Amino acid sequence: MFEIVRRDGLARIGKFTTKSGKTIETPALLPVVNPKIRTVPPRELYDTFGFRALITNSYIIRNTPALKEEAQAKGLHELLDFPGVIMTDSGTFQSHMYGEVEVTNEEIVEFQKSIGTDIGTVLDIFTEPDWSHEKTKRSLETTLERTKQACDMKGDMMINGVVQGSIYTDLREYSARAMADMDVDVHPIGGVVPLMEQYRYAELVDVVMSSKKGLNPSRPVHLFGCGHPMLLALATLMGCDLFDSASYALYARDDRLMDVTGTHRLQDMQSLDCNCPACRGITIEELRRMDKSKRSKLIAEHNLYQITQELATVRRYIREGRLWELAEIRCRSHPALLDGLRRLREYQAQMELYDPISREGAVFYTGPESRNRPVYRRYLDRLGTRYVPATKKAALFEDTQGKPYSRPYAEQFARARRAGYTPIVVSPWGPVPAELDELYPLAQSLFPSIPDAETETESERLTFQFLSMAGFETAIEGDKIPDDGTEEYDADKIRAKAVARYQFGNEAADALFREPIELVTSRKTGKIRNVISDGEHVLSMRAGDGMYTLRMEGAKRIVSSVPAPHMRVAVSDDAVPFVSEGKNVFCQFVLSCDPEIRPMEEVIVTDKDDKPIATGRAFLVESEMRQMKKGMAVKVRSGSDDE
DSSP states (O other): OEEEEEEETTEEEEEEEOTTSOEEEESEEEEEEOSSOOSSOHHHHHHTTOOOEEEEEHHHHHTSHHHHHHHHHHOHHHHHTOOSEEEEEOSHHHHHHHSOOSOOHHHHHHHHHHTTOSEEEOOOOOOOTTSOHHHHHHHHHHHHHHHHHHHHHOTTSEEEOOBOOTTOHHHHHHHHHHHHTSSOSBEEEOSOHHHHHTTOHHHHHHHHHHHHHHSOTTSOEEETTOOOHHHHHHHHHTTOOEEEESHHHHHHHTTEEEETTEEEEGGGOSOOOOOSTTTTTOOHHHHHHSOHHHHHHHHHHHHHHHHHHHHHHHHHHHHTTOHHHHHHHHHTTSHHHHHHHHHGGGGHHHHHTTSOSOOSSOEEOOSGGGGGSHHHHHHHHHHHHHOOOSSSEEEEEESOSOSSTTTTTHHHHHHHHHTTOEEEEEETTEEEEGGGTTSTTTTTEEOOSSOOHHHHHHHHHHHHHHHHHTTOOEEEEGGGOOSOOOOOOOHHHHHHHHHHHHHHOHHHHHHHOOSSEEEEEOTTTOOEEEEEETTEEEEEEOTTTSOEEEOHHHHHHHHHHSOTTTTEEEEOTTTHHHHHTTOOEEGGGEEEEOTTOOTTOEEEEEOTTOOEEEEEEESSOHHHHHHOSSSEEEEEEEEGGGO
16 A cells, blocks of 8 residues: 655655555665675664665575575565565566576465565566567566466565566556556566666666556556665656665675765775764775775665665655755766756656646756756746736846846836836746746746856747747837836736636636725735635635635636536545535545646535535645545645535
C-alpha cells in the first residue's frame, strides 16, 4: 500500500507499507547487500544509518548451498540479521553481466517466497542499450509473460513489475502500461545501469519519463541501480520513489569516495574535507595508511552517509516545494547531468500535470534551465488561452524595477491606463500584464540583475508573440506614453477578473463576476481581499500567491453555469454527509474528477448528481484520485453545512 504524504510535482514523500506491516518512507534507498560479502553488516545499516529496507540477491543465496540451507531454515531476515523490509533480485543483473543464469522464472519466484522475501522480483530480461528495437520487443514480451506468472504465484509476497525497453521510449511506455494492468506492487525501471555508467543521463531522462507515462501512480517507482548522491535530486524530480545501489561498497573497494558533486579517487585527493561521522577526525594521510579492509569499510560508511544526507536534503526540498532548484544546483556539477536536466524541457507538458498551482516561498531563476519548469509552461499556456486584454494598445516596460511591478511602476502604469494602454512588463518569464503581476510565480520569482543573452532574446520573442495572439493593435515603449490621457480605467476590477480568468477559466470567471461588483480591499495594503458579486461573497484573494479561494456561493455559480467536470471532484454517497460538514475527501470515495485539476488548485466537491457540497484545494490529480487506494484527495476548506 502506498500513500502520498507530501509532494512537489512528480516528486513524492510517501509511505509504502508491505504486507507484513513494515513501512518505508520514500524517497528511500535500499543498499545492495551481497549475501557473501557484507562490507557493512545489514544490522549496522538498520541501527546506525537508519535504512529501513535493503536489497539482496536471491540467485546468489540459492546457488550457495550453505546460504540456501540457512535461509530456508531460518528465513531471509534472520540470515541477514535485518529487521526491516528486504527486497530480492532474481538473477537478472547476473544475466546482464555474465550471460544466462541456471534458473527458471518459476523456480526463482518460488524460492523468494520460501525464504520470506518481502518484495520479490521476476526473472526479467535486462534490455541492453545497444539492442535493436525488434530484439528489445521480443525480450520485453518474455518479461511480461514471466511477470504474469509471478503475479499468479506471489501469495503474500509483494512482487516487482520491472519496466524494460532499452532506450526506446515507445517500448518503455508500452511496458509500463502493461505492468500497470498487472497485480504487481512496485514498479522498478530496469536496464538503466549502463546508461548511468556511461553518463548517458539525457537518455536516462527519456527512459524514466516515458515509463512514468504508463505507470500506476498508486505504486512506488524504483529506479534500479541508481544510488549515487549526485543523481538522487534529478531522479526524484522525475517521480522515482525508491533507489538501490551497491556502489557505496564497490567504490569503497576501489578507494573511491562519493558526494553530491561526483566520485573522487583517494589517490587524487589532496585533503579529506568531510565531516561525516565516518571521516570526522581522520586525515587523508591516515586514511591512506589504513589496512585495506578497514579503509574499505570506512569509505563505504562515508558513501552511505553521503547518500542518507542527500536523501534528507531531497525530502526537505520536496516539503519546501523547491526540488527543482536543488536539481538545478546538482545538475550543474557535471555536463552530462546538465544534459539530463535540459532534456526535461521535452517533458514540460507531462510534468505540468502534477505541478502544484502555487508554492510557498520564492522561485529562484538560476539560468535558462529555470525556464524548463512546468510552472513556466503553465503560465504561458494560460496567458495564451485565458487572458483578455482591457485595451487593444500595449505599453511595454522593462523588468528593472522590482516586483510586483505595479508598485515601482505605479505612476507609469496609471499614466498608461489614462492614455488607453495596457501595461505589460517584459520579464525573464516573458510578458507580464500588469493585472497579473501579483500571481504566483511572477511576483515570487527572483532573477539575477545581469540577465543572460538567451533569456533576453526568448523573453522578447515570447512578448511579441503574445501581443499578436492577444489581439493588440499597437505597442509602444513605456517611456513614450503621452501625459494627457483622460480615459477611465478601473484597474482593480480588471485585475480581479483577469486573475479569475487565469485561475478558473473564462466561463467560470463570467459566472463569478455578475454586476454589481464590489471589491473589498485591505486598508493597509490596498490589495483586493474579497469579491462581492450581486450581493454575494464569491471569492477571497490570498496574499501569498495572488490567487483566489473559492466560497460556496461562488462554487454554486460555477456549477450552475459551467458544465461538469470543470473544477469538480465528485464523491460517493457514503462521503457526502462528512464532506458537507467540512471533512476532507479521501481517494476511496472519489467517483470522478476533472482531468485538468492540478495539485493545490481550487476545486468544487459535488455529490454524484453534481450538487456542490464543499470547496477546497486538490492534493492529487485525476489519475491519482482514481487509482490511489489510500490518502487524501482534497483538503476541504468549507462544507455546505458550514455556510
